[in-house]
Amino acid sequence: MTRLLASVRNLEEARLAMAGGADIVDLKEPARGALGAVPLAVAYEVVREIGSHCLVSATVGDLPLRPKVLVPAVSAAGEAGVSFVKIGLFGSGDSRECIRALAPLARRLRLVAVLFADQDPDFSLLDPLRDGGFVGAMLDTAGKDGRGLRDCMSDEGIACFVDAARNLGLLTGLAGSLWASDIPALLPFAPDYLGFRGALCAGGSRTTGLDAGALRKVRARIPRKAAVEA
Numbered sequence: 001m002t003r004l005l006a007s008v009r010n011l012e013e014a015r016l017a018m019a020g021g022a023d024i025v026d027l028k029e030p031a032r033g034a035l036g037a038v039p040l041a042v043a044y045e046v047v048r049e050i051g052s053h054c055l056v057s058a059t060v061g062d063l064p065l066r067p068k069v070l071v072p073a074v075s076a077a078g079e080a081g082v083s084f085v086k087i088g089l090f091g092s093g094d095s096r097e098c099i100r101a102l103a104p105l106a107r108r109l110r111l112v113a114v115l116f117a118d119q120d121p122d123f124s125l126l127d128p129l130r131d132g133g134f135v136g137a138m139l140d141t142a143g144k145d146g147r148g149l150r151d152c153m154s155d156e157g158i159a160c161f162v163d164a165a166r167n168l169g170l171l172t173g174l175a176g177s178l179w180a181s182d183i184p185a186l187l188p189f190a191p192d193y194l195g196f197r198g199a200l201c202a203g204g205s206r207t208t209g210l211d212a213g214a215l216r217k218v219r220a221r222i223p224r225k226a227a228v229e230a
Contacts, residue, residue, distance in 0.1 A: 065093025
């Protein structure tokens, strides 16, 4: 079953997303980059109010691939009680070293790695992610310049990513300036979730507030089945 992930920046948006049928409420501050982190106080607040009713994920920010930076950030996000912690494997830095450094945290937290379609993503990292205890991997875009996931990678390449990750037992997610019109092309690949921000916002701008009408439009295009806990 493909589920709907809605990125939100605060408790008010989290409430709207849950009421609008989001399967995963994803905490992210779009004004701070591709994976901008919300303040930890917001994460605690959202988990406290809706965490028992809806899956909650959180990004740790557009951080450099340095273990001394990533490990404490991931640990802090996990302590807030979110269901998943998302970590960006940006194009520069040593991804494999960071995956190894995060492996001890992966024993108690559900970690999801984010690869970026506009940064020549290395699919050979999927094996180390599985071996390091990560529960999932997703494709996104780092540059929010109007190009979406399907502008940066062919549908064949996206399908290859989903298949490779699934075959390793990893949860799979697709995001990156996706619109409602992208859903019919992506659903046949059967990712575990599709992630949206701009398409759910007033005027289609990721930095404006969530819009209930836009959320309904996206929700209506993703078939709903009985929710299954990841």
